[in-house]
Amino acid sequence: MRNLTKLKTDLDVVYSGNIVDYLDVDYVYIPMKKNYKTLVKNNEIVNKGEILLEDNLNKIVSPVSGKVIGMTTLNIDGNLGNAIVIENSFKEEEKKSRKYKDNKFDRDAIISKLYEFYFKYIASVLETKKINNLIISGFDDEPYIQNNAYVLKKYHKEILEMADILATSFSIKRTSIVIKSNNAENIETFLARIGTYPNIFLELIEDRYLLGKPFFLLEYLNLKEMDSFVIDAKTMYEIYNALKYNKTTYETFITVAGPSLAKSMVLKVKVGTIFKDIIDNKIKIINKKPNLFILDGLMTGKPCQIEKTIVTKNTLGLIVIPDEEVKESKCINCGMCYKICPVKVNPKRVMDTKIKSHNCINCGLCSYICPCNINLRRYLEDNHE
Ligand code: SF4
Ligand code: SF4
Known part of the structure; x- marks a missing residue:
């Protein structure tokens, strides 16, 4: 059996007991995808559930009713990309594409x-x-x-x-x-x-x-x-x-947590919500010094700007911690990064040789364990094709 790691979770984090809804957003941002056909134009009125983009297999629907008011560049799942901006009219009429007689479960x-x-x-x-x-x-x-x-x-x-x-x-x-x-x-x-x-x-x-x-x-x-x-x-x-x-899912569940917050919570939000709106409306930040916002978690996530980052179906959440400088020091050849890697990549060798490893699953354990605070993921990610 593989030796899996028990992570330290000693940050001072207090959770609210229930899922908190944040669904009344003024704007949603729908990522435009490569090779998808865009079916809506600027200034067009769309209904909740209307198809906005499609390729041969998939369709992306609007999570709100409202007006298309343009396009902007945002952080989408950790990468920059374009998104369609829809101004919410708060008229949640869902476009009915099909009527259902009953629910059969065969x-x-x-x-x-x-x-x-x-x-x-x-x-x-x-x-x-x-x-x-x-x-x-x-x-x-x-x-x-x-x-x-x-x-x-x-x-x-x-x-x-x-x-x-x-x-x-x-x-x-x-x-x-x-x-x-x-x-x-x-x-x-x-x-x-x-x-x-x-x-x-x-x-x-x-x-x-x-x-x-x-x-x-x-x-x-x-x-x-x-x-x-x-x-x-x-x-x-x-x-x-x-x-x-017969309900399409327009919402997702995300966690906003960290020691910088009065309360950490799991929220139900519309897909396409910008993080800044969530923070402004639902989260109380108690650390008055600069904070670091990490999209999707401490192990696999990346720092992000909340004004430019949206929630997608893949988003796990946001971790908010005080932005303290972490000093990296020179590698001491301890071998811990290699020892902890669950797929037997040698991260130090990747860092030294710049030779790619396609086996890396980007789990972050090597950076987590390094006693010299070397952000090894930086080298490993650079090596991903
Ligand atoms: S991030 Fe890659 S190299 Fe580092 S421990 Fe995880 S799988 Fe191994
Ligand atoms: S864990 Fe850090 S210090 Fe140890 S060998 Fe790997 S890179 Fe070097």
């Missing part, structure tokens, strides 16, 4: 609905692979990010119901809800409910970094990729809304 109906509601990857796996183990991951990998844990806590009934529907419709032998063993609240919640579902099991795992990646989780649980499938709690909840209520 195999074919589920697959076709998953395709229709843009769960293409999940639909194709369920369509083509015989799944014997369905794993619902109800935890998050990045320290201080709590999205899946909070979604699991709040929507446990919906997630259990959906897991049961999938298990029955696809004759899945074993379905497990996976929770970290230090999350007493979620364990208690599920122990109280799971008895209603005799074919769903609770699986407790240690608090170890990288178990959020399906490959590592399956290996840890001694399961084979061939007949197992991992879906996270956030996605299960979205699938529930699509299958049960």
Whole structure:
């Protein structure tokens, strides 16, 4: 078994108990994607749910009703890119593309609905692979990010119901809800409910970094990729809304956390919201000295400007810490970066030789462990093609 790392989580972070909604945004920003056709023009009025961009396989819909007022350049998932700006009219009329008579939960109906509601990857796996183990991951990998844990806590009934529907419709032998063993609240919640579902099991795992990646989780649980499938709690909840209520998901869950904040929280926000609006409207910063805003977490994230960074479907959240200078010193050849690397890359060698390593999964453990504070990820990322 691979040796996975228990990360230090000793920052002074206090969370609010519940998910906080922030959905009434004045503007949303929709990333323009390479090779996608743009279907709207400047000054055009769009309805919530209307297709804005599409390629042969995917469609990107508007999360609000409003007016297209231009285009701007923003930080999108850590890279600069263009986005369409929509001014929210707060008229949430959803464009009805199709009427539904009923909700059938047989195999074919589920697959076709998953395709229709843009769960293409999940639909194709369920369509083509015989799944014997369905794993619902109800935890998050990045320290201080709590999205899946909070979604699991709040929507446990919906997630259990959906897991049961999938298990029955696809004759899945074993379905497990996976929770970290230090999350007493979620364990208690599920122990109280799971008895209603005799074919769903609770699986407790240690608090170890990288178990959020399906490959590592399956290996840890001694399961084979061939007949197992991992879906996270956030996605299960979205699938529930699509299958049960024909609802497209326009929102996502993100964490804004850190010792610079009066309270850290998990928020439900519209996809396309700019971070500055979230901070201004929902977050109280108590550290009056300069702060550093790290998009997507301390291990894999990057510093960002909140005025220029938007929430996408892939966003995990924002960590806010005092901006203190970290001094890098010269490598002492301790070998710890190599020892900790879960995929056996030698980060120091990459730094010294500039020879690429395609195996690096950008987990950040080498930078985390380095006693000389060398940001090794900088060299590894530069080497990614
Ligand atoms: S970031 Fe890359 S090189 Fe560093 S520990 Fe992770 S996988 Fe290894
Ligand atoms: S962990 Fe840091 S100091 Fe140690 S070998 Fe790697 S780069 Fe050098």
